[in-house]
Amino acid sequence: MSAPLYRIPGTTPASGDPTAAAQATPGAASAQAAPDAAPLPRTVAEVLASSQVETVLDELDRDLVGLAPVKQRIRDIAALLVIDKLRLNLGLAAQSPSLHMSFTGNPGTGKTTVAMRMAQILHRLGYVRKGHLVAVTRDDLVGQYIGHTAPKTREVLKKAMGGVLFIDEAYYLYRPENERDYGQEAIEILLQVMENQRDDLVVILAGYADRMDTFFRSNPGMSSRIAHHLDFPDYTEGELLAIAERMLAQQNYRFGAGAREAFAQYLALRVTQPHFANARSVRNALDRARLRQASRLFADRHRELSLDELCTIAEADIRASRVFAAPTAQSTADAESGDGSRWLAGGAR
Numbered sequence: 001m002s003a004p005l006y007r008i009p010g011t012t013p014a015s016g017d018p019t020a021a022a023q024a025t026p027g028a029a030s031a032q033a034a035p036d037a038a039p040l041p042r043t044v045a046e047v048l049a050s051s052q053v054e055t056v057l058d059e060l061d062r063d064l065v066g067l068a069p070v071k072q073r074i075r076d077i078a079a080l081l082v083i084d085k086l087r088l089n090l091g092l093a094a095q096s097p098s099l100h101m102s103f104t105g106n107p108g109t110g111k112t113t114v115a116m117r118m119a120q121i122l123h124r125l126g127y128v129r130k131g132h133l134v135a136v137t138r139d140d141l142v143g144q145y146i147g148h149t150a151p152k153t154r155e156v157l158k159k160a161m162g163g164v165l166f167i168d169e170a171y172y173l174y175r176p177e178n179e180r181d182y183g184q185e186a187i188e189i190l191l192q193v194m195e196n197q198r199d200d201l202v203v204i205l206a207g208y209a210d211r212m213d214t215f216f217r218s219n220p221g222m223s224s225r226i227a228h229h230l231d232f233p234d235y236t237e238g239e240l241l242a243i244a245e246r247m248l249a250q251q252n253y254r255f256g257a258g259a260r261e262a263f264a265q266y267l268a269l270r271v272t273q274p275h276f277a278n279a280r281s282v283r284n285a286l287d288r289a290r291l292r293q294a295s296r297l298f299a300d301r302h303r304e305l306s307l308d309e310l311c312t313i314a315e316a317d318i319r320a321s322r323v324f325a326a327p328t329a330q331s332t333a334d335a336e337s338g339d340g341s342r343w344l345a346g347g348a349r
């Protein structure tokens with residue numbers, strides 16, 4: 001595959017020679033350093049120090065609750081890139097490793113959040129030039145009419161070059177029931193670019209595990225280009241509670257007396273109800289609790305509000321949720337309007 005069908009303008013040339021990628025990436029520019037420049041890193045510690053990648057890895061550990069296997073996998077990938085850099089510094093030629101990935105898991109399990117961190121890590125280690133994330137769904141890639149798909153897909157690829165292209169619900173690209181579906185055209189272009197420009201673009205396909213399996217079985221070309229499969233499990237109730245406390249703390253709120261226990265009960269009920277979307281449902285529930293807190297304080301208009309009152313989510317703010325009112329499936333869906341329904345509808349958020 002020497003001459004790529006699709007070259008995205010303004011991007012680095014595809015090459016099996018890792019020094020070509022190194023020249024184009026600021027982080028790896030030292031591979032071509034002038035004689036009087038600082039010596040090339042020769043130890044893992046030196047690469048870590050010069051790339052500052054450990055800060056991102058530590059933030060990932062600190063900011064995200066649970067996800068131990070995902071975090072470990074990311075450390076493994078970082079290790080691979082660090083060692084690759086040391087090999088390159090000693091003149092060992094190698095193809096840059098393929099880093100296209102699939103992130104499978106239910107809604108709200110942290111896939112987009114981790115993909116953004118991944119983009120930063122890849123950038124700091126000099127694998128991609130910019131380290132930004134472009135998140136798309138089928139509608140951003142596939143046109144409605146003949147001739148519309150290739151330009152749309154190429155435009156998206158151009159934007160994503162130098163970073164990470166995150167394709168949510170990637171299996172919607174493939175619709176075998178419709179024999180004239182343009183999704184296949186987008187897949188062909190993606191396959192070309194994933195192969196030929198993999199030293200400057202990482203593609204992450206995300207979605208439900210079972211549908212992704214079916215997609216990969218029907219698209220072996222795509223499957224063979226994905227080097228890393230990361231599975232995002234549902235959070236336990238304990239993890240969801242920890243996520244809630246972290247989200248509140250980030251916004252200078254905290255649970256008042258009895259509110260934490262009330263939220264634990266809320267979660268126990270909520271996880272069994274329709275459209276539950278893990279950490280996303282926690283975020284939505286806390287947003288509604290903040291609304292109730294605000295209405296409660298607003299009613300008291302002549303009293304000076306203390307810092308403590310302004311920061312506290314009270315037990316009543318949690319217990320007023322409809323989830324406690326022995327809801328039917330429909331009333332829950334109403335209460336959670338928008339929460340998780342994107343996933344079912346397959347549209348963009």
Ligand SMILES: Nc1ncnc2c1ncn2[C@@H]1O[C@H](COP(=O)(O)OP(=O)(O)OP(=O)(O)O)[C@@H](O)[C@H]1O
Nearest residue numbers: 063064065106107108109110111112113243279280
């Ligand atoms: N482990 C975690 N710790 C703390 N916050 C988390 C964690 N996982 C997810 N979140 C938060 O939950 C929200 C949803 O996460 P995110 O959008 O990454 O999930 P997702 O898997 O991409 O969901 P969807 O599939 O619905 O797009 C975000 O606000 C994110 O910050």
Ligand SMILES: [Mg+2]
Nearest residue numbers: 111112113168
């Ligand atoms: Mg997402």
